[in-house]
Amino acid sequence: MPKALVAEELLALVTPRDRAVTIAGDLTEEAARRGPVWYAGALAGVVAAMFFSAFGRAKVRTALMLAAGLAVWAMLYVSLRVGGLLLGVEALAAGPAPSSDVLPPAMLAYLGGTLAAASFLTGLVVGRAGAACLPSPVMPLAVFWATVAVAAFSADVAAGRPTGYCTLVYLVGVPAFYIAPLVAGGVCGARLARPAGLGIVR
Amino acid sequence: MSRSNHLGEFEQIVLLTILRLGDDAYGVAIRDEIRCRTGRSTAPGALYTTLDRLEQKGLVSSRLGEPTPERGGRAKRYYAVSAAGAAAVERALRSYESLLEGLRIFEKKHA
Numbered sequence: 001m002p003k004a005l006v007a008e009e010l011l012a013l014v015t016p017r018d019r020a021v022t023i024a025g026d027l028t029e030e031a032a033r034r035g036p037v038w039y040a041g042a043l044a045g046v047v048a049a050m051f052f053s054a055f056g057r058a059k060v061r062t063a064l065m066l067a068a069g070l071a072v073w074a075m076l077y078v079s080l081r082v083g084g085l086l087l088g089v090e091a092l093a094a095g096p097a098p099s100s101d102v103l104p105p106a107m108l109a110y111l112g113g114t115l116a117a118a119s120f121l122t123g124l125v126v127g128r129a130g131a132a133c134l135p136s137p138v139m140p141l142a143v144f145w146a147t148v149a150v151a152a153f154s155a156d157v158a159a160g161r162p163t164g165y166c167t168l169v170y171l172v173g174v175p176a177f178y179i180a181p182l183v184a185g186g187v188c189g190a191r192l193a194r195p196a197g198l199g200i201v202r
Numbered sequence: 203m204s205r206s207n208h209l210g211e212f213e214q215i216v217l218l219t220i221l222r223l224g225d226d227a228y229g230v231a232i233r234d235e236i237r238c239r240t241g242r243s244t245a246p247g248a249l250y251t252t253l254d255r256l257e258q259k260g261l262v263s264s265r266l267g268e269p270t271p272e273r274g275g276r277a278k279r280y281y282a283v284s285a286a287g288a289a290a291v292e293r294a295l296r297s298y299e300s301l302l303e304g305l306r307i308f309e310k311k312h313a
Contacts, residue, residue, distance in 0.1 A: 025276025026229035049247025
């Protein structure tokens with residue numbers, strides 16, 4: 001997927017699509033002289049600025065979206081774990097406690113897979129249901145996960161016990177297993193809603 | 203005057219920049235012009251949220267241009283200052299002039 005298209009889809013989660021297209025065009029034009037690192041930072045900055053601008057105008061609505069997103073995520077995560085139990089793979093997560101902080105690869109794959117699947121499906125469900133809303137209902141949850149990761153990492157640093165493994169979990173695991181699948185699901189959900197003729201005006 | 207008609211410093215800069223650029227006022231050009239004229243580097247997010255806010259207040263309007271290849275086939279959004287926007291800038295500048303006048307008197311007294 002070309003980076004401008006990715007930018008356009010991400011921007012469409014926080015601003016009407018016609019504006020997302022023109023902003024993605026501006027960023028693409030400027031990235032030709034500033035490079036891909038600037039592009040990624042500028043895109044993240046615009047999405048965050050647009051989200052917090054909308055949050056400032058509708059705090060209660062955003063809080064309700066977050067509560068709904070968390071409820072859907074928890075329900076899906078529990079369902080996936082119950083599904084794992086029925087399929088007989090739950091033993092991967094319920095095995096003996098590892099002697100070190102590092103999880104065994106099979107346990108990590110199982111837990112990471114269920115977390116990522118729950119996040120993607122949450123994005124799909126709430127992204128499709130709230131395709132007419134701006135910002136998209138996946139954004140409060142994505143920002144919440146990012147805040148939790150930063151807060152947990154900061155607490156570890158403040159306590160003077162940041163291990164390499166925990167740092168990896170907060171700074172790589174949370175974006176990889178929670179935020180990226182959630183946003184990808186939200187983009188897919190919004191795209192699924194559009195051709196379905198739901199009368200959506202973004 | 204309602205509170206929404208008061209302009210923040212950055213809103214004034216954006217409106218003046220759009221007026222300077224005339225028909226060529228779109229996102230990249232506005233950021234470049236602000237950097238060139240004020241030496242101030244503007245975050246893209248700050249500019250787009252400000253443009254949205256000014257448009258919601260009715261102080262600027264926007265229209266789509268033609269798609270261009272260097273933008274991946276995406277159109278530019280050109281901005282123009284409305285009559286209400288020009289009046290708001292004028293009011294803000296008159297306030298500044300009034301404040302500066304006071305400062306000149308102060309300087310003369312203590313020279």
